[in-house]
Amino acid sequence: xxxxxxxxxxxxxxxxxxxxxxxxxxxxxxxxxxxxxxxxxxxxxxxxxxxxxxxxxxxxxxxxxxxxxxxxxxxxxxxxxx
Numbered sequence: 560x561x562x563x564x565x566x567x568x569x570x571x572x573x574x575x576x577x578x579x580x581x582x583x584x585x586x587x588x589x590x591x592x593x594x595x596x597x598x599x600x601x602x603x604x605x606x607x608x609x610x611x612x613x614x615x616x617x618x619x620x621x622x623x624x625x626x627x628x629x630x631x632x633x634x635x636x637x638x639x640x641x
Contacts, residue, residue: 561607563630583607583614585632593621606630 593599599621605614
């Protein structure tokens, strides 16, 4: 059965920038709105329930921010100073 894996399980899957666990464990909520009405948020990355072709940080879907699923999560991130 598919399931989420602990952070760091796949160290060889890190990006060229060294970021790991960016796709395939849980969908990541973002701070971006999908629509001008601000009713749907962008969720990225795919989860353990998706096909491998969808497991990439560029893959995005829209969801109501009030919904909860076991395959949705978030990460705390900070942008680089300008």
